[in-house]
Amino acid sequence: MFEIRHLVLVDAIDRHGTLKRAAQELHLSPSALSHQLKQLESTLGIPVFHRSGGQLHFTALGRELCEAARTILGQVKEIEERVDTYKTTQADRYIHGYSATETQRLYDQAHSIADFIHWDSHWESGAHILEAGCGVGAQTQTIARQNPTCTFVGVDLSQKSLEVAAELVKDLKLSNVELQREDLTRLSFPRHHFDHVFVCFVLEHVPAPRDILRELWRVLRPGGTITVVEGDHGSTYFHPDSAYARQVVAAQVELQAQNGGDANIGRQLYPLLREVGFAEVGVSPRQIYVDDSKPALVQGFTRDTFTAMIRGIAEEVYAKKLLPEHEFQRGIRDLERTAAGGGTFCYTFFKGVAIKPKEET
Ligand SMILES: C[S@@+](CC[C@H](N)C(=O)[O-])C[C@H]1O[C@@H](n2cnc3c(N)ncnc32)[C@H](O)[C@@H]1O
Incomplete structure (x- = not known):
């Protein structure tokens, strides 16, 4: 035939x-x-x-x-x-969704942790950098402004997010950023196209992070670097401690797993990067510690980033019967208490930087 x-x-x-x-x-x-x-x-x-x-x-x-x-x-x-x-x-099954509330949460998150995550996000002048899974551009704004002589290509699967990112890029007059729709599992770029790759809060949501890292490897030039930032919900602890609050965090981990992701991926960055073949892998924990002497972090991180994220999964938790509503709401109230006077909150992000060896193995 x-x-x-x-x-x-x-x-x-x-x-x-x-x-x-x-x-x-x-x-x-x-x-x-x-x-x-x-x-x-x-x-x-x-x-x-x-x-x-x-x-x-x-x-x-x-x-x-x-x-x-x-x-x-x-x-x-x-x-x-x-x-x-x-x-x-x-x-769209992406656990946090693409609502206006989630967009705001991603911006709040990026602002509140920018100093922890990005104090060392610098690349050499003239470098061409892929930002994989740029979403609404929450990290793009920081890395692009911090590296004005580099050019960035931000890619994401969500057209809706890219449109929000495009508005931001326009408002901030970021002339060194281009955005395009791409699937990280099969990028349209030729091999060795980028000098560096940056990826933040993406691998925790995907079913096959190794496959994505391999695809990022393909488009990265030998000698180029990859930077990966991910969270790890297992690193969450707080005062006053509360079994209800711990339970709602565990519900988030479970939901993310049911959707194919892994909310505890931060601690796995080192083995993941090594397995894919990256060399000189260096992973550094970036711990956020918040108490009421840091009101900007209390608001920006404990309330508007972390608690807002957990609050955002309420409907799915009820629908999947992971927790009864009253227990979920009690957990949220207890998380809110950690942001009130005398409360403290700890969370650790992990940042991995590695090199694609000049000699491909
Ligand atoms: C939590 S958001 C992070 C966005 C941004 N990096 C940030 O830190 O604000 C995760 C993003 O990964 C994107 N994503 C997930 N799987 C993807 C894939 N296979 N290809 C492209 N983007 C993907 C989602 O659409 C979403 O915008």
Whole structure:
């Protein structure tokens, strides 16, 4: 039987009228295209074209094939679009969602922890950097402003988030940032395209972090670096201690696991990066310790980042019957108490930096 690629050839020749222009569209040489057409004709056992003076004209059956090709390729395109929509919906399963509240939480989180995470986020002048999973641009604003001579390409699966990020980039007049929709499991960039890669709070949400790290490895040049920042909910402790508060944090860990992620991934950065082949892996814990002598962190981190994140999963916790509503609400109240007078709150982020060796293994 002939294959879909043969229909693509026939359709392109029909649309362009010449073999040369059809070959250009298909990124083939004219002789490769001509060879594939002959393959098609020999598979079918009939001529699809009359050839005269370098011109191609459909035979009667060739014309029928061409019309069938248009219908079939239209259906294939429709399926491709549906797959694309399905994948976006999968991205929408991302546990924290893409609401305006979550956008604000990501900005609050980024602002409150910027000094802890980014005091050493510096790359050499002129470097071309991929920010993988940039979301609404919450980290982009810090790294792009801090490295004005570098160029950043922020990518994310969520078109909605990219639109919010684009607004931010415009408002802040960040001329060194480009944004584009990409799936981190199969990036469209050629190998060795970027000098460095930066990824923050993404691996904890994906089912196969190694696959994503391998894809990031592919687009990174040998000698380039990867920087990964992730949280680890197992590092959460607070005063006053509360079994209810611990329980709501555990519910978040469970939900994230049910959605294919791992909320305790921070502690695994070292082995993950090593497994994928990165060298000189250095992981540093960035502990946030908050008490009421630091009102900006009490508000920005304990309340607006951490407690807001847990509050955001309420509906899903009830729907999945992970906790009864009164216990969940008690846990939230107890988390809020850690942000009141005399309360303290600790959480540790992990930042890993590693190099792709010059000699690929
Ligand atoms: C918690 S957000 C972090 C966003 C940003 N890095 C930050 O720190 O604010 C995680 C992001 O990863 C994106 N993401 C998850 N899986 C992805 C994939 N396979 N390809 C591209 N982006 C993905 C989600 O769409 C989401 O925007």
